[in-house]
Amino acid sequence: MAISLDKLTGFHSRAMQVRTDTMEVISGNLANANTPGYKARGVDFQKAMQSANQDRQQNMTRTHEKHFEGAMQSQASIEFRVPLQPDTGDGNTVEVQAERNAFLENGMRYQASIQFLNGKIKGMKKALAGGQSG
Amino acid sequence: MSLFRVMDIASTGMSAESVRLNTTASNIANANSVSSSYDATYKARHPVFAAEMQRATEAQSQGSGVQVLGIVESQKPLQIEYSPGHPMADSNGYIYKPNVNVVEEMADMMSASKSYETNVQLADTTKRIFRRVLQLGQGQ
Numbered sequence A: 001m002a003i004s005l006d007k008l009t010g011f012h013s014r015a016m017q018v019r020t021d022t023m024e025v026i027s028g029n030l031a032n033a034n035t036p037g038y039k040a041r042g043v044d045f046q047k048a049m050q051s052a053n054q055d056r057q058q059n060m061t062r063t064h065e066k067h068f069e070g071a072m073q074s075q076a077s078i079e080f081r082v083p084l085q086p087d088t089g090d091g092n093t094v095e096v097q098a099e100r101n102a103f104l105e106n107g108m109r110y111q112a113s114i115q116f117l118n119g120k121i122k123g124m125k126k127a128l129a130g131g132q133s134g
Numbered sequence B: 001m002s003l004f005r006v007m008d009i010a011s012t013g014m015s016a017e018s019v020r021l022n023t024t025a026s027n028i029a030n031a032n033s034v035s036s037s038y039d040a041t042y043k044a045r046h047p048v049f050a051a052e053m054q055r056a057t058e059a060q061s062q063g064s065g066v067q068v069l070g071i072v073e074s075q076k077p078l079q080i081e082y083s084p085g086h087p088m089a090d091s092n093g094y095i096y097k098p099n100v101n102v103v104e105e106m107a108d109m110m111s112a113s114k115s116y117e118t119n120v121q122l123a124d125t126t127k128r129i130f131r132r133v134l135q136l137g138q139g140q
Helices: A005-031 A045-054 A096-129 B003-029 B053-058 B102-134
Strands: A041-043 A078-080 B045-051 B066-073 B079-082 B094-097
Touching: A005 A041, A005 A045, A005 A096, A005 B003, A005 B102, A096 B102, B003 B045, B003 B066, B003 B102
Parallel strands: none
Antiparallel strands: A041 A078, B045 B066, B079 B094
């Protein structure tokens, strides 16, 4: 029976991908905290995870060098945030404190995913070594 | 690897905020620069920020950085003062003072330095997470 590495680490690596996307979106929000008219966005983790699990391989094949690289990333999971304070005077909806907390939380969950992956890799290593140390 | 994009975005935020700090410093430094004509007088400068949508689309990234579109001079009226004894006074005895509001500039400076700090912390957290990723699967 072949060992399926995708089954071993697949879920967590996809979760980490979604977490990285979330980090990007939040860092974009924080960088634009003073941009007039900027609307804060967020990632719906559940939706993003669903689409990541469904369409893993949707990259288009390039048969000519002038073809575009069609790496498909579903944008459906990115949504505008609903601000607590509707009017800030310049149309900006970034709430810095909320975004910072979201970034922190996302980072913690990312590290949790790393922890899980580490555990899985450790388990697999142990199985490969047949329980012997070294 | 899109963790690098987070660093990129944080650095666009830092450079934009430092432009803002720069203009604030220039405004405060020139708050009392008197001159003898309307055109030659220093006018308060402020940067205009905009989201970097174009680059975000090209890099296929989810978040967008910030860019400084340009720096605009304030259109507020200058303070014109009648002071015939002043060495810079024009033929009618008037001097022209910049339209810099020092209190506003100080508030702007605090906001800019706070935002700068936020971006630095963002980059720092990303760096730590990155290090953990690099250590994945090491050790027993």
